[in-house]
Amino acid sequence: MDIDVMKKVPVSEQDPQVRATNFDEVNLGYTKDEAVLEASRCLTCKNARCVQGCPVSIDIPSFISRVKEGDVEGAYNVISLSSSLPAVCGRVCPQETQCEAQCVRGIKGEAVSIGRLERFVADTAKEMGIKPQLPADMVKKGKKVAIIGAGPSGLTCAGDLAKMGYDVTIFEALHKAGGVLVYGIPEFRLPKDKVVAKEVENIKALGVEIVTDCVIGRSLTIDDLFEQEGFSAVFIGSGAGLPRFMNIPGEQALGVFSANEYLTRSNLMGAFSPDSRTPIMRAKKAVIVGGGNVAMDAARTAKRLGSEVHVVYRRSEEELPARKEEVHHAKEEGIIFDLLTNPVEILTDENGWVKGCKCIRMELGEPDASGRRSPVPVEGSEFTIDCDAVIMSLGTSPNPLIKKTTSGLEVNKRGGIIVNEAEMTSRDGVFAGGDAVTGAATVILAMGAGKSAAKGIDEYLSK
Amino acid sequence: MFEIVKKRMLGPKVFLMDVVAPLVAAKAMPGQFLIVRADKDGERIPLTVCDFDRKKGIITIVYQTVGAETERMSRMEEGQCFADVVGPLGNPSDLCDLPIEELKKKKILFIAGGVGTAPVYNQLKWLHDNGVEVDCIQGARTKDLLIFEDEMRAVTKNLYFATDDGSYGIHGNVCVALQQLWDEGIRYDHCVVIGPVIMMKFACELTKKLGIHTIISMNTIMVDGTGMCGACRLLVGGEVKFACVDGPEFDGHLVDFDQALQRSRLYKTQEGELMLRLTEGDTHSGGCGMCS
Ligand SMILES: Cc1cc2nc3c(=O)[nH]c(=O)nc-3n(C[C@H](O)[C@H](O)[C@H](O)COP(=O)(O)OP(=O)(O)OC[C@H]3O[C@@H](n4cnc5c(N)ncnc54)[C@H](O)[C@@H]3O)c2cc1C
Ligand SMILES: Cc1cc2nc3c(=O)[nH]c(=O)nc-3n(C[C@H](O)[C@H](O)[C@H](O)COP(=O)(O)OP(=O)(O)OC[C@H]3O[C@@H](n4cnc5c(N)ncnc54)[C@H](O)[C@@H]3O)c2cc1C
Ligand code: SF4
Ligand code: SF4
Ligand code: FES
Numbered sequence: 001m002d003i004d005v006m007k008k009v010p011v012s013e014q015d016p017q018v019r020a021t022n023f024d025e026v027n028l029g030y031t032k033d034e035a036v037l038e039a040s041r042c043l044t045c046k047n048a049r050c051v052q053g054c055p056v057s058i059d060i061p062s063f064i065s066r067v068k069e070g071d072v073e074g075a076y077n078v079i080s081l082s083s084s085l086p087a088v089c090g091r092v093c094p095q096e097t098q099c100e101a102q103c104v105r106g107i108k109g110e111a112v113s114i115g116r117l118e119r120f121v122a123d124t125a126k127e128m129g130i131k132p133q134l135p136a137d138m139v140k141k142g143k144k145v146a147i148i149g150a151g152p153s154g155l156t157c158a159g160d161l162a163k164m165g166y167d168v169t170i171f172e173a174l175h176k177a178g179g180v181l182v183y184g185i186p187e188f189r190l191p192k193d194k195v196v197a198k199e200v201e202n203i204k205a206l207g208v209e210i211v212t213d214c215v216i217g218r219s220l221t222i223d224d225l226f227e228q229e230g231f232s233a234v235f236i237g238s239g240a241g242l243p244r245f246m247n248i249p250g251e252q253a254l255g256v257f258s259a260n261e262y263l264t265r266s267n268l269m270g271a272f273s274p275d276s277r278t279p280i281m282r283a284k285k286a287v288i289v290g291g292g293n294v295a296m297d298a299a300r301t302a303k304r305l306g307s308e309v310h311v312v313y314r315r316s317e318e319e320l321p322a323r324k325e326e327v328h329h330a331k332e333e334g335i336i337f338d339l340l341t342n343p344v345e346i347l348t349d350e351n352g353w354v355k356g357c358k359c360i361r362m363e364l365g366e367p368d369a370s371g372r373r374s375p376v377p378v379e380g381s382e383f384t385i386d387c388d389a390v391i392m393s394l395g396t397s398p399n400p401l402i403k404k405t406t407s408g409l410e411v412n413k414r415g416g417i418i419v420n421e422a423e424m425t426s427r428d429g430v431f432a433g434g435d436a437v438t439g440a441a442t443v444i445l446a447m448g449a450g451k452s453a454a455k456g457i458d459e460y461l462s463k
Numbered sequence: 464m465f466e467i468v469k470k471r472m473l474g475p476k477v478f479l480m481d482v483v484a485p486l487v488a489a490k491a492m493p494g495q496f497l498i499v500r501a502d503k504d505g506e507r508i509p510l511t512v513c514d515f516d517r518k519k520g521i522i523t524i525v526y527q528t529v530g531a532e533t534e535r536m537s538r539m540e541e542g543q544c545f546a547d548v549v550g551p552l553g554n555p556s557d558l559c560d561l562p563i564e565e566l567k568k569k570k571i572l573f574i575a576g577g578v579g580t581a582p583v584y585n586q587l588k589w590l591h592d593n594g595v596e597v598d599c600i601q602g603a604r605t606k607d608l609l610i611f612e613d614e615m616r617a618v619t620k621n622l623y624f625a626t627d628d629g630s631y632g633i634h635g636n637v638c639v640a641l642q643q644l645w646d647e648g649i650r651y652d653h654c655v656v657i658g659p660v661i662m663m664k665f666a667c668e669l670t671k672k673l674g675i676h677t678i679i680s681m682n683t684i685m686v687d688g689t690g691m692c693g694a695c696r697l698l699v700g701g702e703v704k705f706a707c708v709d710g711p712e713f714d715g716h717l718v719d720f721d722q723a724l725q726r727s728r729l730y731k732t733q734e735g736e737l738m739l740r741l742t743e744g745d746t747h748s749g750g751c752g753m754c755s
Contacts, residue, residue, distance in 0.1 A: 258693035
């Protein structure tokens with residue numbers, strides 16, 4: 001195979017026309033030959049800048065040089081030192097703004113495709129039956145740590161603590177572990193059985209117990225965990241919380257959903273399959289409001305359920321917060337972007353069903369304090385998009401449950417849990433991380449927080 | 464886990480089940496609910512915790528079969544297990560927060576409609592156990608649909624019945640009954656109404672006119688029940704609230720019932736198809752116009 005060293009080795013993808021009608025994974029991943037070829041583009045830099053771009057500091061040159069040699073197990077072991085969910089991160093990390101943004105190859109040409117290589121290693125290791133191992137010299141600590149929430153932050157914190165010798169139990173409110181990885185991110189980007197369930201199995205194989213159907217704050221409180229259940233420390237990784245709405249007229253209409261509801265029905269409850277017992281609306285024409293990853297996922301899900309899809313976003317293409325790749329994939333699949341547009345009212349028919357979304361055109365004004373140019377409405381530019389569903393994807397506000405049922409737990413103005421450098425909250429022995437602290441962010445940042453909390457908890461319990 | 468240890472048919476389409484669910488039983492308070500999944504492909508169905516035995520770790524649910532999922536649950540037998548039971552969810556009834564002495568001073572009326580009797584029973588029992596005496600109007604379309612009569616009598620001071628067809632108690636719906644009591648000079652200053660949304664709507668219109676502070680329990684559509692999806696939203700005093708974390712009880716005079724009624728119709732057609740598939744199985748031949 002000839003290669004242009006300036007460019008990434010391309011990866012095969014399902015044809016856009018075909019994939020827009022199924023829920024199979026879009027990106028098919030590198031073959032071994034492709035991976036070795038791509039790995040050979042890495043310069044194995046001494047002070048590798050890419051590592052600084054990775055929130056969990058994976059030793060990227062080291063794992064890539066093992067791929068070059070065809071040593072997948074070795075590569076997997078290097079990654080495992082820093083990350084417990086490589087098959088997930090290789091798929092959904094915003095690499096272009098993290099590790100790959102720093103890669104020296106990117107100065108003149110395209111960065112090394114670190115994410116695809118990471119995915120290749122994780123997937124191949126899985127096929128070969130390689131699993132993360134407990135360190136041979138691990139000594140049981142004889143102390144119990146409770147983790148609230150089985151999302152990326154909780155799973156990572158649990159895995160790290162188990163490797164240090166703690167007895168770890170995760171309490172998860174839903175019937176399935178994975179957090180946003182199971183209920184939010186769709187099958188076509190992150191397969192549930194093939195990838196997420198396997199990563200969860202790996203964590204369990206380290207001795208971590210996962211109790212599903214247990215809502216902390218209701219079924220058990222944090223005080224119960226300490227007093228009745230004998231835990232010595234607690235980590236809160238409960239995620240981002242309740243969806244926001246716009247407070248415009250018509251928002252209670254039939255056919256208006258939050259992206260969280262729509263995606264949860266499709267992903268967690270499997271409603272995309274005609275065999276599922278959970279209903280989901282298969283709209284003729286759906287308007288998705290928002291421009292983040294969540295909006296792209298909702299849009300591409302609606303497309304696959306047979307809708308014509310419009311993404312309505314109030315700023316311009318440059319400001320779209322979603323990953324470039326997602327926007328690109330969405331466009332290829334035929335999703336229409338109505339940019340610099342904002343909904344002002346949802347119109348309903350006589351039975352209360354959505355029949356249109358009244359929008360106004362926006363233009364970018366002067367840059368504000370944050371340097372972003374804020375959109376302002378263009379007077380008299382209202383127009384209507386006919387549609388029968390509107391899916392709101394405007395971010396979330398924190399779930400008040402744990403705060404309300406835990407005395408002495410301080411939160412900031414926005415409701416995020418306040419933590420110190422060791423990720424400890426205002427309550428002694430209670431740590432927190434991930435979206436519950438930062439508000440909606442990324443998988444890898446949540447994992448990074450889970451890791452650093454595991455360290456913090458170890459220090460706290462070793463005192 | 465989650466074994467069904469007792470099953471009774473209380474009336475047409477109404478079932479009672481005792482289920483092993485120690486975490487829920489240990490913490491449940493009146494007003495709270497749980498979510499159950501019949502099997503690993505099941506929907507998440509919210510149901511009120513109707514009773515609990517903390518020592519035995521058993522909870523009681525009472526439900527009416529309205530759609531495919533509750534129909535499927537009703538076909539499960541003693542000894543079988545639900546895939547999931549999670550709870551308690553939502554906030555305990557406001558009444559549980561008040562000092563008992565204060566509760567004793569209040570003149571409290573409960574209004575229960577249909578299977579709304581189950582959640583009302585839990586609250587009545589708790590009040591009764593704490594020495595608080597209250598009245599209750601229990602309504603149904605006809606006598607056969609009244610459930611829990613003996614249990615309800617045991618925990619109320621005055622229990623009134625209202626049937627639409629006059630087959631038992633007062634002839635008329637619960638509003639007619641309340642008006643009749645009021646006209647007889649009986650006064651209340653606090654009312655709790657639980658039942659079908661349409662009944663809660665009309666009862667609230669009446670109690671507003673009569674000046675009785677009124678609490679209702681909202682049975683919106685739900686998915687997770689933990690405050691993540693927003694399916695359970697409703698308008699209370701013009702603000703968006705989430706029944707699973709802010710409720711399920713709300714000030715009945717502030718709830719926008721018309722929108723709640725409308726939203727509850729969301730999946731009607733789709734669920735109707737599922738129900739047909741389930742009840743008629745292979746014998747269903749199409750022609751109803753709803754099948755795809
Ligand atoms: C649709 C969507 C697409 C996304 N796409 C991307 C992407 O492409 N790339 C990327 O990097 N990031 C993406 N994100 C963001 C990323 O998924 C989150 O930042 C990340 O999952 C946060 O992890 P977490 O562990 O903090 O919380 P979560 O993943 O939210 O997990 C929290 C868990 O805690 C449980 N829980 C909550 N409260 C309780 C309680 N009281 N008791 C017990 N359990 C509780 C929840 O049920 C959940 O399982 C996306 C998010 C969404 C919603
Ligand atoms: C907090 C709460 C407490 C409840 N307590 C009880 C109880 O004690 N006894 C009882 O019989 N019923 C109760 N309900 C209503 C019960 O959850 C519904 O009857 C049930 O979900 C219907 O499911 P289905 O699939 O059989 O019906 P379908 O009508 O076929 O379901 C259609 C869809 O809408 C949802 N849905 C339909 N009607 C309702 C409704 N009224 N409430 C919530 N979701 C609905 C279902 O989950 C499903 O997704 C309660 C609801 C809530 C929210
Ligand atoms: S975890 Fe994410 S940021 Fe780190 S190397 Fe992998 S893809 Fe890059
Ligand atoms: S910066 Fe790029 S070229 Fe250098 S080690 Fe990292 S991935 Fe390889
Ligand atoms: S049921 Fe999902 S937020 Fe209330």
